[in-house]
Amino acid sequence: MIFKKETLVTSFALFSMFFGAGNLILPPLLGFQAGNDWILVTLGFGISAVLLPLLGIIAHARLQGTLMDFSKKISPYFGLIYGIVVYLICIALPAPRTASVTHEMAIQPFFDVSSLLTSVIYFSLVFVFALNRSKVLDLLGQFLTPLILLILLTIIGIAIVQPHPEMISPVIKTPVVTGLLEGYQTFDAVAAMVVGGVLIVSIHMNHQGTYHEKKKLVTQSGILAGIALLLIYAGFIYTGAVFNSSFPENSSRTALLAGISTETLGSIGNAFLSVLVALACFTTAIGIVTGTADFVKGLAGNSQTAYVLTALLSSLLGVIMGQFDVQYIIAVAVPALMLVYPVTILLIVLNVIPNKFASSIVFKSVVVVAILFSLLDFGLSIGIQQLQVLQEAIPFGVSGLGWVLPSFLTFVVANYFALRKVPSV
Structure with a gap:
């Protein structure tokens, strides 16, 4: 070798x-x-x-x-x-x-x-x-x-x-x-x-x-x-x-x-x-x-x-x-x-999976959603307690992983449109 x-x-x-x-x-x-x-x-x-x-x-x-x-x-x-x-x-x-x-x-x-x-x-x-x-x-x-x-x-x-x-x-x-x-x-x-x-x-x-x-x-x-x-x-x-x-x-x-x-x-x-x-x-x-x-x-x-x-x-x-x-x-x-961290994790994963499932629209959609849900955890971590009710309503939110399910669902939906070549809204 x-x-x-x-x-x-x-x-x-x-x-x-x-x-x-x-x-x-x-x-x-x-x-x-x-x-x-x-x-x-x-x-x-x-x-x-x-x-x-x-x-x-x-x-x-x-x-x-x-x-x-x-x-x-x-x-x-x-x-x-x-x-x-x-x-x-x-x-x-x-x-x-x-x-x-x-x-x-x-x-x-x-x-x-x-x-x-x-x-x-x-x-x-x-x-x-x-x-x-x-x-x-x-x-x-x-x-x-x-x-x-x-x-x-x-x-x-x-x-x-x-x-x-x-x-x-x-x-x-x-x-x-x-x-x-x-x-x-x-x-x-x-x-x-x-x-x-x-x-x-x-x-x-x-x-x-x-x-x-x-x-x-x-x-x-x-x-x-x-x-x-x-x-x-x-x-x-x-x-x-x-x-x-x-x-x-x-x-x-x-x-x-x-x-x-x-x-x-x-x-x-x-x-x-x-x-x-x-x-x-x-x-x-x-x-x-x-x-x-x-x-x-x-x-x-x-x-x-x-x-x-x-x-x-x-x-x-x-x-x-x-x-x-x-x-x-x-x-x-x-x-x-x-x-x-959530954005970093998703960028890593999206750059490892086959290109077929990681088109530009998939990258953009998944990362934007991850950022939005990460802002919730960020706000709570700096003391904005009013966000706690919203965090508790999101699956895995209380564990600091509220971004996971929304990002995954976005990945699936974005790929559905990308692979069918149907313009996403």
Whole structure:
């Protein structure tokens, strides 16, 4: 196979760009709250944090363009606006969150330094890596990811084999839905759009293969990365479940992860966890800043100056936003996710299914309906309680999935008219 070695390196790089702060701190608490229902929670989490990102990478393999190509059947203006919104969200929320988690879990327990100093050093290094973007895949895939995986598998492996107390009853009433919505917080479907773009640009820069060779490389790498993500998520959810009687019920995400590390690795656990947190967060931040800079560079006529300035400004924004604690950044992220995630999911799905069922009218109709119903969830997430009655009247609305059924019905109706070549009203 022509890309055999490159497939492994590329899949490692993809894994490291996906696996950041949220991916590390969210699964243990899910398992902690789910107890014996950890498998159901894993199912929901796997749909939004593994399957959808994998489909996003497969869509990138098919398109081999930029994020704007995902919505080219709607309008170039929509693609531009959507791209700007997605990249602004990424550099304003998940990227700074990686710095906040790194400070809280990897720096603060050992060094009496301010979060500002941590963020400045952290994003200075991110900026340096972004300037060497031609080497990003190799640096992540060959060096950083193997170390991340080694520490993760060690923690999970010890948790599985060592004796543990009996699990207490779950506190989650709808485990699949809860896991699904918690998977939103990883930003992985949105991240698939961003890091998939980084991957495509890197491959175009470093390889002269045909379209089909590149498609095969990206697809196989995405599948391998997805399998690795699912195994790690399931392992950490299970680890949280088996320790759910060992820690206080109100344990925070970071405190629980730190406690599990100590339980599995002993006194050296915190040191290993610090390395893991720093590496996992750092690789994700590199992917976000590099992807944002690639996007602006493309808009500016392939200008390297635009690339450098964007990477610099993204790093500076990361320093500023990184001064907020993890819980605050997660809370701020919720409204943005409620607005952007449904559209992102549908753009991914529509770009994976056969073109026969994804005509321009289907794209436009489905996305418009999704936006309208997402505005309802967005309004509620920012405190407009008057919308609650309307939300309760929509199927799956109370679960934050009110857009699903209307979007599906629109997809069916739009395809009915498109395939019969009957003008839609």
